[in-house]
Each structure stands twice: as structure tokens, then as C-alpha cells.
Amino acid sequence: MVSFTATALEGIPLVxxxxxxxxxxxASLTQMGLGLTDGDVxxxxxxxxxxxxxxxxxxKDVMPGxxxxxxxxxxxxxxxxxxxxxxxxxxxxxxxxGVLVTEHRLGFVSANxxxxxxxxxxxxxGALLLPEDPDASAERLRADLQTRTSAxxxxxxxxxxxxxxxxxxxxxxxxxAGLSALLDLRGDTDLFGRRLQISMVGYADLIASAAALxxxxxxxxxxxxxxRGLPPTTESGRASDLYRAAEQDLYR
Amino acid sequence: MVSFTATALEGIPLVxxxxxxxxxxxASLTQMGLGLTDGDVxxxxxxxxxxxxxxxxxxKDVMPGxxxxxxxxxxxxxxxxxxxxxxxxxxxxxxxxGVLVTEHRLGFVSANxxxxxxxxxxxxxGALLLPEDPDASAERLRADLQTRTSAxxxxxxxxxxxxxxxxxxxxxxxxxAGLSALLDLRGDTDLFGRRLQISMVGYADLIASAAALxxxxxxxxxxxxxxRGLPPTTESGRASDLYRAAEQDLYR
Numbered sequence: 001m002v003s004f005t006a007t008a009l010e011g012i013p014l015v016x017x018x019x020x021x022x023x024x025x026x027a028s029l030t031q032m033g034l035g036l037t038d039g040d041v042x043x044x045x046x047x048x049x050x051x052x053x054x055x056x057x058x059x060k061d062v063m064p065g066x067x068x069x070x071x072x073x074x075x076x077x078x079x080x081x082x083x084x085x086x087x088x089x090x091x092x093x094x095x096x097x098g099v100l101v102t103e104h105r106l107g108f109v110s111a112n113x114x115x116x117x118x119x120x121x122x123x124x125x126g127a128l129l130l131p132e133d134p135d136a137s138a139e140r141l142r143a144d145l146q147t148r149t150s151a152x153x154x155x156x157x158x159x160x161x162x163x164x165x166x167x168x169x170x171x172x173x174x175x176x177a178g179l180s181a182l183l184d185l186r187g188d189t190d191l192f193g194r195r196l197q198i199s200m201v202g203y204a205d206l207i208a209s210a211a212a213l214x215x216x217x218x219x220x221x222x223x224x225x226x227x228r229g230l231p232p233t234t235e236s237g238r239a240s241d242l243y244r245a246a247e248q249d250l251y252r
Numbered sequence: 253m254v255s256f257t258a259t260a261l262e263g264i265p266l267v268x269x270x271x272x273x274x275x276x277x278x279a280s281l282t283q284m285g286l287g288l289t290d291g292d293v294x295x296x297x298x299x300x301x302x303x304x305x306x307x308x309x310x311x312k313d314v315m316p317g318x319x320x321x322x323x324x325x326x327x328x329x330x331x332x333x334x335x336x337x338x339x340x341x342x343x344x345x346x347x348x349x350g351v352l353v354t355e356h357r358l359g360f361v362s363a364n365x366x367x368x369x370x371x372x373x374x375x376x377x378g379a380l381l382l383p384e385d386p387d388a389s390a391e392r393l394r395a396d397l398q399t400r401t402s403a404x405x406x407x408x409x410x411x412x413x414x415x416x417x418x419x420x421x422x423x424x425x426x427x428x429a430g431l432s433a434l435l436d437l438r439g440d441t442d443l444f445g446r447r448l449q450i451s452m453v454g455y456a457d458l459i460a461s462a463a464a465l466x467x468x469x470x471x472x473x474x475x476x477x478x479x480r481g482l483p484p485t486t487e488s489g490r491a492s493d494l495y496r497a498a499e500q501d502l503y504r
Contacts, residue, residue, distance in 0.1 A: 001262070001284070002466045002474060007255040032253070109417040160453075164416045165361040166424070167496045168434045168454025170461065182420045201412075201464070202420025209422065210462035212453070213482060214254045222254060230465060244419050 004229035007034070008214040008222035015223075017054035022144035025224055034226065036145065041154040041227040043211035046130055046174050047116055048223045049137050049157055055129040057084060075100050081115065084127055088113035106134065106174070107243040110161050114174070131157065134175030135238050142177040154179035154235075158208035158215075171208030173239050179204065181237035202242055203233065256481035259286070260466040260474035267475075269306035274396035277476055286478065288403040293479040294393075295463035298382055298409045298426050299368055300475045301389050307381040309336060327352050333367065336379055340365035358386065358426070359495040362413050366426070383409065386427030387490050394429040406431035406487075410460035410467075423460030425491050431456065433489035454494055455485065 009028040015021070025042065029035055036042075050056070064072065064079035068086055072079035074095050082100065086092070089102035093109060103109050114130040131137045134157045142155040157175030162168075173181060183201040211225035261280040267273070277294065281287055288294075302308070316324065316331035320338055324331035326347050334352065338344070341354035345361055355361050366382040383389045386409045394407040409427030414420075425433060435453040463477035 001259060003257060003259040004465060005255060005257045006462070007253060010253070162452075163454075164501060165496055166454060166457065167494050168452045168457065170422070170454045170457050172418070200420045202415075202418060202422045203465075205418065205420065205422050206461045206465050209458045210258070210465055213256060213455075213458050213462060242419050244417055249416060 002231075004210075004227055006210055006214050007032075007226045007228070009224040009226060010222075012048070012222075012224055015048040015051040017051065017056070019052045020144075021048065021052050021141055022148055025145065026148050028224070029226070036149040036151040036153055036226075037228070038152045039154075039228075039230065039232055040151060041156060041179060041207060041230055042141075042145070043156045043158050043207060043215075043225045043227060044138075044141065045215060045223040046114070046134060046157045046159045047128065049131045049134070049141075049175075050116075050128050053131055053137065055131060057127050057129060059084075059125050059127055071095055071100060081112070081117075081127060084115055084129065085113040088115065088129060103246075104130070106130070107240050108161075108172070108174070110159075114159055130159070130174065135177065135240070136175075138175035138177035138239075152178070154233075156204050156207050156211075157239075158211055160208075160212060171205065171210070171212035173204035173208045173242060176204045176237045176239045176241075178235050179207075179237055180233035181239055181241040183233065204237060204239065205242060254483075256462075256479055258462050258466050259284075259478045259480070261476040261478060262474075264300070264474075264476055267300040267303040269303065269308070271304045272396075273300065273304050273393055274400055277397065278400050280476070281478070288397065288401040288405055288478075289480070290404045291406075291480075291482065291484055292403060293406040293408060293431060293459060293482055294397065295408045295410050295459060295467075295477040295479060296390075296393065297467060297475040298366070298386060298411045299380065301383045301386070301393075301409055301427075302368075302380050305383055305389065307383060309379045309381060311336075311377050311379055323347055323352060329364075333364070333369075333379060336367055336381065337365040340367065340381060355498075356382070358382070359492050360413075360424070360426070362411075366411055382411070382426065387429065387492070388427075390427035390429035390491075404430070406485075408456050408459050408463075409491075410463055412460075412464060423457065423462070423464035425456035425460045425494060428456045428489045428491045428493075430487050431459075431489055432485035433491055433493040435485065456489060456491065457494060 011028050059080040062080040064083040068083035072082045091103045094101035116128045138155040155177045156173045160169040161172045181204040183203045186199040263280045311332040314332040316335040320335035321331050324334045343355045346353035368380045390407040390409050407429045408425045412421040413424045433456040435455045438451040
């Protein structure tokens with residue numbers, strides 16, 4: 001039977017700077033009677049990884065530059081937040097009232113460079129940057145969990161993004177370890193021997209979206225989701241496999 | 253426990269024009285010992301709905317007009333296929349070698365108006381249009397299945413789309429019945445009472461992407477996926493809830 005289950009882990013406490021996520025995750029799994037088995041994929045919101053890695057910033061400690069002040073005027077956003085967005089970005093791709101879309105230094109395009117102001121203890125003064133290197137964070141967490149459980153697993157660090165053309169946020173993979181980020185089906189054929197028209201699948205983004213169905217947005221209470229039963233892929237994917245270079249982007 | 257399962261139905265035969273999908277689906281469910289229960293969501297590829305509705309066209313029956321011939325030259329595509337794309341579209345939004353992105357008459361933006369040339373028995377001469385009215389198709393299938401099973405369920409007609417900014421296709425909802433397409437969380441607060449920054453969730457697209465993890469792309473062998481365990485939503489969603497009007501599209 002081709003089937004998988006997605007289960008939100010329970011009892012993950014509010015993550016603090018310096019926390020080690022692997023023992024929090026294995027404790028939850030043990031409490032739930034689940035453990036880890038080969039082929040499991042853990043989807044972890046990038047938010048708790050950021051918190052564990054101490055990526056929170058207080059806006060009062062940020063001095064906005066001239067460029068940030070200018071974009072702040074156009075967007076109506078706090079100039080200190082805009083300063084953080086610019087520091088985290090390669091280029092600004094869209095600016096309007098309430099809107100600041102950039103290409104993040106990691107290579108993807110998103111609003112506000114993924115900087116999150118909800119669920120931080122500092123209120124309006126708090127801002128949480130994305131992990132420094134989400135693929136490396138995913139790989140580290142994978143290694144820690146594999147050492148603790150002896151299972152060969154995959155890890156996806158997830159976030160949720162708005163998108164062109166369609167309303168509503170969906171899940172995206174910002175960090176990938178131990179599985180394919182992008183499935184390349186070029187050369188595969190259909191039932192009648194024709195070459196497939198759909199030849200690339202945003203696999204780790206599908207995984208992040210599946211997990212988002214149980215993560216919820218509001219309460220940060222379910223930041224880790226276990227996917228069990230997915231077919232094995234190669235183990236060498238990276239989130240950047242999913243980033244479309246601007247010059248190859250025929251949809252923009 | 254917050255958890256759902258996604259299970260591909262087995263034994264769905266190759267769908268033919270005029271086929272009634274509901275008995276094919278219930279026969280598969282019975283054979284698998286599954287049945288349907290309240291809150292189940294069935295994700296059905298729009299492709300088999302198109303086939304059942306007789307939406308296949310032979311290219312040799314299509315006479316391309318002047319506009320189609322022009323776009324065919326730029327894109328390198330078959331002018332008869334381009335003619336079909338134009339007939340199914342409101343506007344052309346992007347044209348390049350190998351690329352024809354349009355706003356479909358249904359309101360979403362996609363490549364080739366969702367016209368599919370794989371897994372049709374007519375080889376290079378076959379083309380499959382999307383269902384005439386996917387929300388109505390979803391609603392009809394939902395009603396048929398509910399009559400047969402007495403369960404209150406949701407139905408999503410799914411397709412897979414390329415997208416700006418990111419590589420790889422992901423699942424999208426083209427037809428929705430019996431559940432929310434878009435979750436509106438505006439007004440919800442986080443753990444610390446702050447208003448959520450992520451306030452709209454592309455819920456039916458998340459469902460389509462979760463199902464895509466087990467559907468596969470190649471063989472049309474698993475065109476129906478049962479999702480069990482999702483929390484209930486309102487029952488009044490429509491796929492068009494997910495289509496972002498161009499003038500409100502701050503990502504384009």
C-alpha cells in the first residue's frame with residue numbers, strides 16, 4: 001500500500017537559545033511511543049531552529065541605514081526591521097505599501113527575508129532571523145538524531161511562504177538533509193511510452209506542505225512533524241536545489 | 253494526536269470517457285478494506301476527471317488561427333496545441349522558447365493552460381483539456397460519494413504546477429468541494445498575544461501537495477488519494493478562493 005502518515009510531535013517545549021533540539025525531539029517521540037525508523041522524515045519549522053541557534057534580534061539594537069529608511073517610507077514598515085531584511089538579502093525584488101519582497105542571501109525569494117515577529121517573547125521589539133545555514137542545521141540535526149536512534153532518516157527545515165499567482169501561504173523547504181529536495185524525472189515515460197511533461201518535482205516543498213497541514217500557524221505548539229512511509233530517495237538533496245535562478249525563471 | 257494518513261487508492265482502472273468515477277473509487281476503497289468516514293478528503297487528479305468528462309481533443313481536428321501561429325513560432329510549440337491553449341485562456345502572460353504561460357479562463361496562471369499530452373492514448377496527436385468547471389466536478393463527485401457511503405467528505409481536484417522563484421512542480425487545487433480552499437487566520441494571535449503575521453493558508457493546495465507525495469507523476473496508476481484525519485474546516489470553499497487577482501499580486 002502506498003501510504004504515509006504525518007504526525008505532529010507533542011510536548012515540544014518552547015525552545016530557548018542554546019537548546020539542543022535532538023533530545024527534545026527524541027523525548028517527545030518516546031513519550032508518544034513512536035521512536036524513529038529508517039526512512040522517517042522529520043519536518044522541523046525553521047523557527048525553532050532559529051530560536052535554538054540564538055538568531056533573535058531586538059529591534060532597539062538595530063540602527064537603520066539610509067537605504068532602510070527609504071524602503072521603510074515606501075513600505076510603511078519599521079526602518080529597523082527593514083534594515084534587518086536588507087542585511088539578510090542579496091537584492092530587493094518588489095517594494096510597495098506593506099510589501100518588501102527580496103532575494104534572500106540563501107537564494108530564495110520571499111517577503112521580509114523570512115524574518116518573523118510572532119511568537120517571540122520580546123513583543124514588537126523582537127525579530128527572529130532565519131538560521132545562518134539551514135542545510136547545515138538540518139544535517140547537524142539529522143546526524144544528532146541518527147546517533148541517538150540508529151535510524152537513517154531525513155530532515156527538512158520548513159517555513160511557509162506567500163507566492164505569486166495564488167493566495168495563501170504554503171510550506172517550503174529551507175533546509176534539507178538525507179533526502180532529495182528536487183526529483184528529476186526527465187527521461188521517465190508515461191503509460192504509452194511518451195516522455196513525461198512534468199519532469200521535475202519540488203519534493204521537499206511537498207513534504208513541507210504536507211507537514212504544514214498538522215503544524216498549524218498560531219501557537220508554535222507543533223513545530224515538529226514526523227512523516228512515516230515515504231518512499232526512499234537519494235540522500236544528497238540541498239534546499240538550494242529548489243531555487244530557480246532569475247535568468248532561468250520563465251514564470252516571473 | 254494531531255495526525256493524518258495519505259493513502260493512494262489501488263486498482264483504479266484507466267479512465268475512459270463517460271466513466272462514472274464514484275463507483276470506481278468506492279470499489280477500490282472496498283477492496284482495500286477502507287470505506288469512507290466523516291472528515292475524509294479525497295484528492296483526485298484533474299486528469300482522470302477530464303478523461304471521464306471526455307475533454308480529450310485530437311490535434312488533427314484543431315485549426316490554428318493567426319495568433320496561435322505567431323505564438324507557435326516564438327515558443328516552438330505545435331500551433332494546434334497553442335490554439336487550444338489560447339481557447340482555454342483569458343490572457344497570455346509569458347511567452348518564450350518552450351514557454352507559454354497564460355491566465356486560464358478559470359482564473360489561475362499556469363503553463364499551457366494545464367493541457368496535458370502525457371498518458372493519453374492518442375500519442376503526439378492527443379491533448380487533454382482541464383475539466384470544464386472543476387469546482388462543479390468536485391461537488392458532483394462529492395455528492396455521488398456521499399450518497400453511496402453516507403459519509404460527509406471533502407473532494408479536491410488536483411493538478412501539479414510549475415511556479416515562479418522555485419524549481420519543481422507542486423500540487424495545486426483546481427476544484428474544491430466540502431472544505432476550505434483558503435484558511436483565513438486574520439485576527440488570530442500567537443502565544444504572546446501578537447497578531448499572526450501569516451494570516452492566510454493555501455489549505456487546499458497543501459492538501460494537493462500532500463497527496464502528490466503518493467500520487468507519483470509517471471504512470472497514472474495512483475490518481476486518487478485518501479487523506480484521513482485532517483481537522484474539519486468550513487464546507488464552502490472554492491478553488492477560485494486561491495487565485496490572486498493580478499492587481500493584488502504583490503509577488504509578481
